[in-house]
Amino acid sequence: MQEKIMEDKTFKITLSQSDQRISYQSIPEENIIESLARQGREVRKACDNGACGVCLTRLYAGEIDYGLREPFGLNQKEREQGYILPCIAHCKTDIEIEAPPAPRPKRNRP
Numbered sequence: 001m002q003e004k005i006m007e008d009k010t011f012k013i014t015l016s017q018s019d020q021r022i023s024y025q026s027i028p029e030e031n032i033i034e035s036l037a038r039q040g041r042e043v044r045k046a047c048d049n050g051a052c053g054v055c056l057t058r059l060y061a062g063e064i065d066y067g068l069r070e071p072f073g074l075n076q077k078e079r080e081q082g083y084i085l086p087c088i089a090h091c092k093t094d095i096e097i098e099a100p101p102a103p104r105p106k107r108n109r110p
C-alpha cells in the first residue's frame with residue numbers, strides 16, 4: 001500500500017527566471033517537459049531523448065531521475081554544474097529549475 005501512495009504522488013516544479021518564480025505540477029509518468037507542456041508552458045526541444053542538449057537547464061533544488069535513460073546530451077562539466085535534460089528527467093521530489101528556453105519562433109518562408 002505504501003508503494004501505491006508513492007506512485008500517485010505529484011511533485012511541484014518551480015521555474016526561476018530573474019525575480020520570478022512560477023510553479024507547475026508534475027505527475028510521475030510525465031517527464032518535466034511533458035508536465036510543463038500539459039500546463040501550457042512550451043520548452044525548446046529537438047531530439048526528445050536526451051541526446052542533443054537543446055533543452056539543457058539548471059537544477060537548483062530537489063532531485064530528478066532519468067530511469068533507464070542516459071543523458072548523453074550532458075558533458076561531465078555540465079553534470080557537475082547541476083545541469084539536467086528535462087526531456088528525459090522525471091521528478092523524484094519537488095524541484096526548482098532555471099526556466100528552460102522557450103521554443104524558437106517559426107520562420108515564415110516565402
Ligand code: FES
Nearest residue numbers: 046048053055087
Ligand atoms: S531535447 Fe534533446 S536533449 Fe532534450
